[in-house]
Amino acid sequence: MENIARQSVRLCPFMNKTASSLRNVKSLQQSSVSKMAQKCPFMGQAMQKAHLATAAASGAARAVGSASTSTGRGEAAQDMLMTDHATQESKFDYEGLFEHEVRKKRVDKSYRFFNNINRLAKEFPMAHRQEEQDKVTVWCSNDYLALSKNQQVVDVMKKTLDKYGAGAGGTRNIAGHNQHALRLEAEVAALHKKEGALVFSSCFVANDAVISLLGQKLKDLVIFSDELNHASMIVGIKHASTTKHIFKHNDLNHLEELLASYPRSTPKLIAFESVYSMSGSVADIGKICDLAEKYGALTFLDEVHAVGLYGPHGAGVAEHCDFEAHRAAGIASPDYTTVMDRVDMITGTLGKSFGTVGGYVAGSQRLIDWLRSYAPGFIFTTSLPPAVMAGAAEAIRFQRSHLELRQEQQRHTAYVKQGLADLDIPVIPNPSHIVPILIGNPDLARQASDILMDKHRIYVQAINFPTVARGTERLRITPTPGHTNDLSDILLDAVDDVFHTLQLPRVSDWERQGGLLGVGEADYECESNLWTQEQLQLTNDDLQPNVREPIIDQLEVSSGLRL
Incomplete structure (x- = not known):
């Protein structure tokens, strides 16, 4: 009972007040205070439960041990029970939480099952599933130019692996960096015609690191983010812990309205993408730069789904905006300020068009030195x-002088889009290489993907929430230079069969419903493809000779600027 009394004094206002008039807590047991405490609706109930628990514990102990052991265990059980009662806590059900959260994904049909897809380098776009003889055609890879299997890239990687081993040995801060990092960052900077570049383990990390650091270091920074920005940018903005505004997708009037609500002296960052990977929509980079200059903002452009695919040398949509000037200048810069010059920082990936893995940011020398020092x-x-890194650098060099890779990818995309249109299959309209087939239901999107795989041996992953908004679920097709017309014809027949089997809504059905995302919308104006017919007629010989095996100087900023 001494423990109960001590707990009473600590927890109950009535007992605390009464005990303060006594010389010590032990005397409570002999006083009338203990009896009075039993009348308290809170302490009385606790004392009764503790008494019963102590008796039960003592009884169990007597059944298996001596009286002395019983007394010790009974007191321990009493202490433990009182502590549990005092905190009103029990162990958190971690596994229950995990199960509950996953069950929610299954109920709303957004649970993801990853297919076992093993891409075959010598046969791509073919891949095999669990068994090597179980082959499928991959139609949703982001290896847009299939450079992951390019023999020139693979050979460089093999030689480097044999000579320098499997890993880098640690961070560049501790293990130092190496000639492969120096060369890669020089290639990236030259590609985007910037003073410097910094390579990260992924573009997710690069986006998070750059945006969050800007928010942490620029006092009162306000970030303006397109509503369809990638998760990596959203995470970076959250980690920036600063004021943010979300502007409607590609709505520059809304963006300007938000920018105008702050003084020009307030530091600002406009974060956006060039090609939005799930819809294929494209930002008007030049006009966003106009707004940035007007209102005193920095521009952060994610070119992840554009590098390798746009511009005469594969630098992305920003380069494509001044296509002819960059084509004529080659590795050099045109004699005027281009759209790509006007963008303050460009991030990209090595894991899609460049066929390896990693991410990067390119910008001014001061910006890169700052990021290298603080991020x-x-x-x-x-x-x-x-x-x-050696393979990525080789991929950038190779694709720079091979214009036909980008052109073939565009031609195959156009063939698929036209074939789907002829079948009344709803494709979300866009001017890029993305082919998003609108389904509008998560369960049906999954079923469509399963039928393509199981019946037609075609792999196209269903895209659902949170990658896209609920009700806009889709299949996302991405042709490559290797997806020739004969393979495209097989795909078109298969997709038509899936729509017939599942009775999925076609364009005419969406029209009757008023349309969605440009599909079946009467007043929707389709944008022209980024690649013009004139650009698609060019050959590698039309490129400036200086893009073939150019000598690119090492970047001083990669190692750090000496005073």
């Missing part, structure tokens, strides 16, 4: 392996 996502992350 935790760079400083504390193990460097990419030498073989990966």
